Amino acid sequence: MGSEKKFVQEGINRAQITEYFIKQLDRAGYGGMTISRTPMGTQITVFAEKPGIIIGKGGRTIRKLTSDVAELFNMDNPQIDVQEVKVPELNAQMMATRLANALERGIYFRKAGHNMLRRIMESGALGCEIITSGKFTGSRSRVQKFVAGNILHAGKPAEELVDDGFATAIKKLGTIGCRVRIIPPGVEIPGQFHTTPRTVEEVSTEPEKPAGVVEILDEAKAETTIEEEIIAESPPETVVETPIETTEPEREEVKADLEEEVVVEVPGEADEETRMRGEVLEHKHKEYDYWHPVSRVHKKEAE
Template identity: 45%
Template structure:
């Protein structure tokens, strides 16, 4: 539990340091802060639009800042290093402060928002998203968004490629919050694939396009020669004499057979079922009377004597 409290206290101290330096360096254009611990002490890298205002005459301003950081926030042996922003139009924190300053001067929020988006995209950014929240036109709180190009709202691409800046504009109607998100032109999204040309491949991987001729191989060596099959010589088999085993005849003992008396089971006489004879009158079939055909007898011719 002690380690968690120590971690939270360290982060709170860094947030308070960032807010303090934003107020002290607001004229020079605060662009970002990075705090690192080193064996020699604490290294504080401060990014601004005009580093000359932070350093001051003969470095007096930065010396006063270093003493104040050590006394107020308790950093051990702090060393402040000031860097200049390469392109202020691609720095989200600087653009958020400029937009808030233009709103305080009386610009209409739509005019200020569209002009800021146009300036960021003309500097080469891949995408930009601006959100204004507060009493913009009346007593009712509302939000207004301005966006253009590629924008990532979640996931690892958002944490890796999107830079966020926040500022506040104090008006008569109330406070307006200004949030600016910028995707840098050097950010490479996961779905972007670059196809290299032949010259680029030769510069990166010269061994892939090595055009040295291949070694000449003799074709006779590659031809397969027929395998010579040597005849197998059959060796005569020597029969080993088998040792005759002596058989021992064991005397067989005859066991006496005991005759079991057979029991005569009485056979039960099964009654024969007599079929009932039906007294049906027999019909006398009429016999057909056969007529004997009388053959004509041939009259014997009497011979005349």
């Protein structure tokens, strides 16, 4: 067999195995497969939403699946491994199968397409494209597309970076094909670039000070900060007022000095005595034993 025929036959076998797994593993949530050649045989990795259904009780289902693949597709010692899909919304085959099931249940195609697109983009996909083709309403078939984000259509990146899934919905008017293409998160799309903000250095307008002046200022600042720290750490001083003690004789002398008044005798008439008490002129009659100001008016004796 030539190399071209060999590649064609491998592609046919891959398509037949995929169709077989879609039919057999529909209840398990089939999400695609990978085939790799090893010295021990052919390694087939199946991705599913519910791997327990594929394995079966005691591994009975997966053993039967392995024997059927070896007989139907002439494979030598096939080994099937099952892996769980953590995020079904980022698996194109699972989303295509869910969309086909929704259309078969009678959900309007626009509502089903928009809901599926929103769920895929909310899961973190960089881009998604949903294409449905067939008889939706009326007698003529048409194509309806739902697109969001970035999507690749041509070249090697479109084959390697884009996850592709296809499913068929069978209705009374005919069959409807559902194709879902997803770019998962974390993929570097060719030609994509990112802008980084440029940092502008600020130029100071203050004149530069000599090195010696700067050192002196730094030392002065350091000393002031040290003094402030010492003042802050030291406890506040308490001021105690000590009363001035005075002896008893001193108190009596002060009291006598305060009470002492200046008395100056001034000569007056024969029947009275006169004196200056401070700034007041007083006199005392001989008949009376008390002093009174001279300015006081005397009462006349009754006749």
